[in-house]
Amino acid sequence: MSSTVPLMSAVQGAKEGAILSNDSGLVHYRSRPCTVTLDQQAFAVHAQDKHEQLLIGYPASSLIGMKYKIVTVKGKTCYRAELFFYPTVSGCCGGPRAENRRQRRVVQLIFNTNESVLIQWMQTIQSYVAGKQADLAAADPSTTYEVRKFVVFVNPKSGSGTALKIWRQTVCPMFQEAGIEVTLIVTEYANHAKEYVSNMNHLTAAVEAVVIIGGDGLLFEVVNGIADREDSAQVWQRLVLAPIPGGTGNGLIKSILFSAHEEGTPMNAAFCTIRGAALPIDMATVTTKSGTVHHSFLSLAWGLVADIDILSESMRFLGEPRMYVAAVYFVMARRFYEGRLCMKLVHSTYQTSSPVKGTPSLKTNKINKLLPADVDGGDGWVTLEGRFMMVFAVQTSHCSMSMFSGPGIALDDGLFTVYVVQDIGRLGLLSLLLSFDSGDFINSDHVRIFKCNEYSLQPLTKKGRYSLDGELIEYDLIEASVLPKAMKVKGMP
Ligand code: ADP
Numbered sequence: 001m002s003s004t005v006p007l008m009s010a011v012q013g014a015k016e017g018a019i020l021s022n023d024s025g026l027v028h029y030r031s032r033p034c035t036v037t038l039d040q041q042a043f044a045v046h047a048q049d050k051h052e053q054l055l056i057g058y059p060a061s062s063l064i065g066m067k068y069k070i071v072t073v074k075g076k077t078c079y080r081a082e083l084f085f086y087p088t089v090s091g092c093c094g095g096p097r098a099e100n101r102r103q104r105r106v107v108q109l110i111f112n113t114n115e116s117v118l119i120q121w122m123q124t125i126q127s128y129v130a131g132k133q134a135d136l137a138a139a140d141p142s143t144t145y146e147v148r149k150f151v152v153f154v155n156p157k158s159g160s161g162t163a164l165k166i167w168r169q170t171v172c173p174m175f176q177e178a179g180i181e182v183t184l185i186v187t188e189y190a191n192h193a194k195e196y197v198s199n200m201n202h203l204t205a206a207v208e209a210v211v212i213i214g215g216d217g218l219l220f221e222v223v224n225g226i227a228d229r230e231d232s233a234q235v236w237q238r239l240v241l242a243p244i245p246g247g248t249g250n251g252l253i254k255s256i257l258f259s260a261h262e263e264g265t266p267m268n269a270a271f272c273t274i275r276g277a278a279l280p281i282d283m284a285t286v287t288t289k290s291g292t293v294h295h296s297f298l299s300l301a302w303g304l305v306a307d308i309d310i311l312s313e314s315m316r317f318l319g320e321p322r323m324y325v326a327a328v329y330f331v332m333a334r335r336f337y338e339g340r341l342c343m344k345l346v347h348s349t350y351q352t353s354s355p356v357k358g359t360p361s362l363k364t365n366k367i368n369k370l371l372p373a374d375v376d377g378g379d380g381w382v383t384l385e386g387r388f389m390m391v392f393a394v395q396t397s398h399c400s401m402s403m404f405s406g407p408g409i410a411l412d413d414g415l416f417t418v419y420v421v422q423d424i425g426r427l428g429l430l431s432l433l434l435s436f437d438s439g440d441f442i443n444s445d446h447v448r449i450f451k452c453n454e455y456s457l458q459p460l461t462k463k464g465r466y467s468l469d470g471e472l473i474e475y476d477l478i479e480a481s482v483l484p485k486a487m488k489v490k491g492m493p
Pocket residue numbers: 155156157158159160186187188189190191192213214215216217218219221246247248249250
């Protein structure tokens with residue numbers, strides 16, 4: 001077999017800046033001889049005639065992979081290649097969307113060449129998709145090519161059992177298109193994923209990403225399982241987590257996609273997992289009175305939001321209306337808790353994500369405002385003591401698909417944003433509950449807002465609960481600190 005087919009010019013090739021191009025008549029698109037080029041901007045197929053008409057093209061950034069198979073055309077053996085693209089589609093009236101929707105597009109090409117050309121194209125595309133184009137330019141592609149390896153967890157109990165369907169119908173086909181090698185673990189019991197990732201034989205350096213298809217509960221298991229490892233520092237350095245929404249609470253992936261103007265769908269999340277970069281985001285430790293250290297990425301709630309989490313969990317059978325039933329319940333009950341909240345405030349200018357049109361913006365003069373009853377320790381720490389309806393310390397823009405818990409919050413700001421509600425009547429409470437989805441609650445006069453990087457909370461009311469990233473934890477004194485940029489997630493820079 002000749003290996004000098006003039007089709008392949010992976011980077012070293014003829015065209016300036018090209019990743020792939022062909023310049024002979026050996027590729028056909030819809031029965032027409034064509035010229036195919038892939039550079040950093042675009043994938044394009046041009047007719048090979050004097051008009052060089054553009055036959056099809058997509059942004060290079062939307063390409064995820066290529067597959068091929070042997071076919072017979074007019075009695076002649078050749079190869080049919082499929083290239084897979086997930087470009088964004090525009091919103092109504094052709095205008096841009098606040099959150100981009102992606103759609104699958106396939107380009108079929110017929111190659112009258114030997115197979116080595118197709119292998120080279122496929123590997124070049126896979127390396128480019130993996131973000132390794134610099135390596136390709138430097139050396140022979142066959143020496144730098146490496147199959148990408150993901151560990152994938154699917155919780156078959158997540159949401160209403162949708163996670164498995166999402167894996168089979170959306171995510172698995174996309175990973176196959178991208179040529180990714182997968183170790184699949186369908187969890188069999190709670191803490192299965194946690195046990196797996198804490199085992200030192202797993203998550204070796206060859207594993208690029210851990211994909212979590214489920215809700216924040218499954219993600220919490222994985223994060224805390226990694227934190228349990230002796231080599232957790234090294235693992236956090238190299239490993240990237242990639243949540244895919246498949247549960248009832250998908251706060252972290254919603255926040256990641258929202259900040260990239262991507263729609264909060266499994267397809268967009270899988271696309272970010274394949275094409276995204278490793279983005280460092282903050283983690284937090286929450287230490288309980290008995291000494292357990294939890295690692296968290298979303299929020300700690302005490303009072304109102306914690307009670308809603310738990311109550312609405314027990315009303316799962318009601319479906320969507322449960323939030324409204326819960327709201328009526330909370331307005332009637334209007335429960336307060338006694339306690340002491342200490343925060344180490346951060347007064348610098350706040351790094352916020354770029355504001356999204358039509359969303360509430362945080363008024364900076366509302367932040368860290370002290371009242372006469374607050375105790376300023378003079379050492380950066382302030383203490384609020386008394387009656388609370390809610391203490392809600394958040395790290396992400398969204399705590400679930402529909403709760404806009406932190407308009408303007410960046411995932412790597414190194415801060416907790418703490419919402420405190422102390423005194424509030426029934427009417428105020430009702431409007432507060434109804435403004436969680438839109439994020440408008442941040443501008444309520446009843447909500448105080450603090451930015452801190454450490455806090456402690458001592459409940460004085462005996463009965464109560466915490467919800468840490470949606471999980472119940474020991475209810476007593478807790479101490480929390482931000483670990484800035486301590487973990488990595490797949491996202492769009
Ligand atoms: P949801 O968002 O719907 O609650 P999660 O993925 O957060 O879905 O999972 C909820 C809980 O299910 C988590 O606390 C997790 O530990 C637990 N879990 C994981 N796998 C299983 C399983 N196979 N059977 C039962 N529970 C499981």
